[in-house]
Amino acid sequence: MSDVQWKNPVVKWVDERLPVFSLMHHSTVGYPTPKNLNYWWNFGSLALTCLIIMIVTGIFLAMSYTPHASMAFDSVERIMRDVNYGWLLRYLHANGASMFFIVVYIHMFRNMYYGSYRAPREMLWFLGLAIYLAMMATGFLGYVLPWGQMSFWGATVITNLFSAIPLVGDDVVTWLWGGFSVDNPTLNRFFSLHYLLPFVIFALVALHLWALHVVKSNNPAGVEIKSEEDTIPFHPYYTIKDLYGIAIFMIIYLAFVFWAPNFLGHPDNYIEANPMVTPPHIVPEWYYLPFYAILRAFTADAIIYIPFGWFFITPKLAGVIAMFGAIIVLFFLPWLDTSKVLSAKYRPVFKQFFWIFVINVLILGYCGAKSPTDTLFGIKLEIVSQVATFYYFAHLMVLTPLIGWMEKTREVPNSIAAAVTKPTKTEEA
Amino acid sequence: MRKFVISAVFGAVLAASAVVGSAFAAGDAVKVEGQDWSFSGVFGKYDKKQLQRGFLVYKDVCAGCHGLRQVAYRNLLEIGLTEEAVKEYAAEFEVPAGPNDDGETIVDGELLVRPAKLSDKMVPPFANEQAARVSNSGAFPPDLSLMTKARMNGPDYLYALLTKYEEEVPEAFLKEYKEKHGEEFVLPEGMSFNHVFPGYQIAMAQPLSEESVEYEDGTEPTLENHAKDVTAFLNWAAEPELEARKSMGVKVMIFLLLLSVMLFALKKRIWSDVH
Amino acid sequence: MADTASTAVDDNGTEESRRDFLLLATSAVGAVGTAAAIWPFVDSMNPSADVLALASTEIDLSPIEEGQSITVMWRGKPVFVRNRTADEISKAQAEDSAAMVDPQKDGERIKEGKDNWLVLVGVCTHLGCIPLGQKATDPKGEYGGWYCPCHGSHYDTSGRIRKGPAPTNLPVPPYEFTSDTTVKIG
Numbered sequence: 078m079s080d081v082q083w084k085n086p087v088v089k090w091v092d093e094r095l096p097v098f099s100l101m102h103h104s105t106v107g108y109p110t111p112k113n114l115n116y117w118w119n120f121g122s123l124a125l126t127c128l129i130i131m132i133v134t135g136i137f138l139a140m141s142y143t144p145h146a147s148m149a150f151d152s153v154e155r156i157m158r159d160v161n162y163g164w165l166l167r168y169l170h171a172n173g174a175s176m177f178f179i180v181v182y183i184h185m186f187r188n189m190y191y192g193s194y195r196a197p198r199e200m201l202w203f204l205g206l207a208i209y210l211a212m213m214a215t216g217f218l219g220y221v222l223p224w225g226q227m228s229f230w231g232a233t234v235i236t237n238l239f240s241a242i243p244l245v246g247d248d249v250v251t252w253l254w255g256g257f258s259v260d261n262p263t264l265n266r267f268f269s270l271h272y273l274l275p276f277v278i279f280a281l282v283a284l285h286l287w288a289l290h291v292v293k294s295n296n297p298a299g300v301e302i303k304s305e306e307d308t309i310p311f312h313p314y315y316t317i318k319d320l321y322g323i324a325i326f327m328i329i330y331l332a333f334v335f336w337a338p339n340f341l342g343h344p345d346n347y348i349e350a351n352p353m354v355t356p357p358h359i360v361p362e363w364y365y366l367p368f369y370a371i372l373r374a375f376t377a378d379a380i381i382y383i384p385f386g387w388f389f390i391t392p393k394l395a396g397v398i399a400m401f402g403a404i405i406v407l408f409f410l411p412w413l414d415t416s417k418v419l420s421a422k423y424r425p426v427f428k429q430f431f432w433i434f435v436i437n438v439l440i441l442g443y444c445g446a447k448s449p450t451d452t453l454f455g456i457k458l459e460i461v462s463q464v465a466t467f468y469y470f471a472h473l474m475v476l477t478p479l480i481g482w483m484e485k486t487r488e489v490p491n492s493i494a495a496a497v498t499k500p501t502k503t504e505e506a
Numbered sequence: 507m508r509k510f511v512i513s514a515v516f517g518a519v520l521a522a523s524a525v526v527g528s529a530f531a532a533g534d535a536v537k538v539e540g541q542d543w544s545f546s547g548v549f550g551k552y553d554k555k556q557l558q559r560g561f562l563v564y565k566d567v568c569a570g571c572h573g574l575r576q577v578a579y580r581n582l583l584e585i586g587l588t589e590e591a592v593k594e595y596a597a598e599f600e601v602p603a604g605p606n607d608d609g610e611t612i613v614d615g616e617l618l619v620r621p622a623k624l625s626d627k628m629v630p631p632f633a634n635e636q637a638a639r640v641s642n643s644g645a646f647p648p649d650l651s652l653m654t655k656a657r658m659n660g661p662d663y664l665y666a667l668l669t670k671y672e673e674e675v676p677e678a679f680l681k682e683y684k685e686k687h688g689e690e691f692v693l694p695e696g697m698s699f700n701h702v703f704p705g706y707q708i709a710m711a712q713p714l715s716e717e718s719v720e721y722e723d724g725t726e727p728t729l730e731n732h733a734k735d736v737t738a739f740l741n742w743a744a745e746p747e748l749e750a751r752k753s754m755g756v757k758v759m760i761f762l763l764l765l766s767v768m769l770f771a772l773k774k775r776i777w778s779d780v781h
Numbered sequence: 782m783a784d785t786a787s788t789a790v791d792d793n794g795t796e797e798s799r800r801d802f803l804l805l806a807t808s809a810v811g812a813v814g815t816a817a818a819i820w821p822f823v824d825s826m827n828p829s830a831d832v833l834a835l836a837s838t839e840i841d842l843s844p845i846e847e848g849q850s851i852t853v854m855w856r857g858k859p860v861f862v863r864n865r866t867a868d869e870i871s872k873a874q875a876e877d878s879a880a881m882v883d884p885q886k887d888g889e890r891i892k893e894g895k896d897n898w899l900v901l902v903g904v905c906t907h908l909g910c911i912p913l914g915q916k917a918t919d920p921k922g923e924y925g926g927w928y929c930p931c932h933g934s935h936y937d938t939s940g941r942i943r944k945g946p947a948p949t950n951l952p953v954p955p956y957e958f959t960s961d962t963t964v965k966i967g
Contacts, residue, residue, distance in 0.1 A: 335751055
């Protein structure tokens with residue numbers, strides 16, 4: 078880090094005592110980045126953009142929000158009607174959450190396609206999953222704050238998941254609520270935690286970036302950096318590319334904010350919370366839907382439930398275990414993937430299965446949105462979600478190792494430079 | 507560039523799938539016909555004359571049972587009513603006056619009240635839900651401040667609800683219902699038949715009909731016009747920021763397109779030596 | 782910092798200057814956009830529409846008898862409304878030319894033809910305490926108006942500072958008579 082000589086005396090003075098300028102230099106101009114990153118690699122900086130937008134809009138919204146069960150709904154309406162540009166802040170925040178998840182999902186699928194979770198980037202992947210988990214918690218807590226019908230019933234349903242824990246489940250739920258139902262104490266603590274968690278995410282992001290700078294970016298070729306020929310400085314090449322990406326992202330994001338601000342929300346949340354009336358269809362926010370489908374897939378007569386039955390696990394607990402397991406299993410991905418090749422670009426079989434997996438997750442999402450008694454292509458969604466749940470785990474735990482062993486991979490270029498200068502036939506295809 | 511286009515398409519597909527998923531989330535609400543609203547579309551704006559007519563309908567017909575508690579009287583100035591008229595209207599309602607000099611809020615068993623002012627929120631017709639149910643044979647007329655946002659395709663749904671009443675349950679409907687559900691549709695006593703309300707029966711009797719309200723600006727006082735005007739007014743009540751939002755959106759988009767083009771050109775130039 | 786790359790990019794001078802212009806123009810547009818984006822956040826902390834709607838208060842003067850005062854709340858602060866006696870008025874007018882910290886004539890502090898009505902923001906201009914003198918039993922200070930117990934500022938029957946540390950007279954809020962017996966403050 079000490080390789081830079083600063084000319085400006087003030088900068089030099091500060092840097093000798095606290096090397097912030099060297100750090101900035103090191104992580105931008107001095108940071109060698111693979112020269113072949115495609116636009117899928119934009120989603121990391123987009124996620125950071127989203128986080129910053131969420132934190133800033135959130136701080137300003139908190140200035141006008143009242144976390145009290147009898148005032149929260151009206152205080153949100155006051156933000157929408159009376160606070161200067163309050164509608165803008167709130168719609169930026171509400172749609173920003175959805176955009177953040179879209180961006181992070183694409184970021185994760187990109188990682189899975191190009192094998193970015195593989196050695197030596199396991200820690201980077203773990204930190205990413207930790208961020209994702211913290212985001213899910215934050216998103217859930219935040220959705221409760223407007224105190225609409227979906228807020229209230231979403232909070233009730235999700236906190237009730239913990240009642241599936243054997244022996245202490247009910248006590249845990251009472252503890253989470255701070256009472257005997259979701260009420261004012263629940264709202265108060267949810268607000269407190271919703272304000273706290275984004276800063277935890279921010280710290281995790283710092284670690285995520287630190288880990289990235291240690292192991293360097295993966296790239297579409299999936300081969301490590303070997304020489305200077307393989308890299309270009311992050312700045313200005315990727316700063317300008319990221320900025321361009323952010324501008325395009327803002328167009329999509331703000332189009333929602335200005336013209337369809339409630340499209341991704343649920344109408345029922347414009348009805349104030351009523352503990353005496355449950356809405357006909359309780360649905361979580363779209364970004365939880367695949368997991369919601371996994372949760373619901375475990376009914377007493379489901380084939381996937383049978384092995385749980387051997388251990389006297391109730392279907393309810395089985396669903397909860399599977400839902401959390403769906404994320405836990407991702408932590409083992411670096412070892413479940415046995416292939417010698419990282420990038421799906423050179424893995425013809427894995428590539429196909431990757432896209433099937435993506436479609437499977439989307440189908441799970443569809444199942445989560447609809448009632449189990451609805452149908453998809455004439456098949457009851459109850460069945461569809463059971464099959465899709467099974468396939469989700471089968472892909473990660475069985476197919477991924479098997480394909481790694483059995484697949485005949487294409488020839489991998491010797492270096493990043495070689496991948497860029499001499500495009501092989503496979504790459505053209 | 508080819509790669510980018512592919513990437514963008516995939517990104518869009520992924521986003522669209524998520525979006526479709528959430529859109530489906532609403533479940534099996536009855537499909538309603540889309541109407542042509544002045545406030546829909548990219549450049550949508552409210553028609554102030556229509557809002558004023560809509561307010562008239564609300565005031566004369568709806569306000570007896572339905573409140574607009576999120577709207578303040580001062581907000582009515584925004585649809586072009588005069589300050590005098592709004593003040594006069596507000597003064598018809600009473601709000602708690604707070605303690606008098608002796609610290610009392612109730613004198614001789616009567617709550618101390620004062621006439622409502624511009625700064626007050628519109629006073630609901632019933633003090634609480636229980637009072638509302640007592641006066642409406644058990645049904646609770648909901649507050650309408652956010653009604654168009656609290657229903658899928660709110661304005662279209664509301665218009666359909668107000669215009670799709672039938673005095674008698676239609677034969678064709680009865681037949682179709684029996685085929686679909688395997689049992690007869692029975693309309694309970696005191697309920698009205700409506701094509702779009704969930705369950706096809708609604709406690710609110712048909713509120714609007716021809717000449718329900720006298721218009722002063724020469725607009726035909728038909729059922730359709732009444733329904734359309736009051737729906738527009740209620741959409742304004744739910745989304746008073748709509749015009750500001752859309753007009754800001756247009757400006758921001760023009761700016762972002764310009765910025766994107768410039769950034770793209772700069773990106774091309776900076777990267778010109780790499781590929 | 783972009784120059785580090787540009788030296789390596791091309792030898793052609795015009796290419797480079799075109800890029801410099803593009804960089805400059807893009808930065809300028811970006812900076813304008815960022816500045817514009819900051820405004821809604823800043824403005825959201827300004828008084829909101831419902832707060833502004835309460836920024837004016839109407840007061841019925843009819844129950845205030847001569848020699849009496851009432852205190853009303855206006856924008857979160859106490860406002861003194863006093864129905865002055867003929868004695869107080871003549872005293873205030875007589876002292877117009879006396880030596881004062883913040884010289885002002887009594888006539889400038891009331892509405893023409895409404896000599897008896899004195900409307901003041903009841904916050905001591907020294908450090909923000911509320912002066913005494915509203916109640917009959919209150920000390921009124923050496924000049925018969927108001928007396929601030931915190932640091933001993935004395936105000937006269939026109940609310941002017943006559944003695945003590947306060948730097949200016951008690952301010953007169955913007956107000957108007959909407960009828961003979963009602964004033965609208967703010």
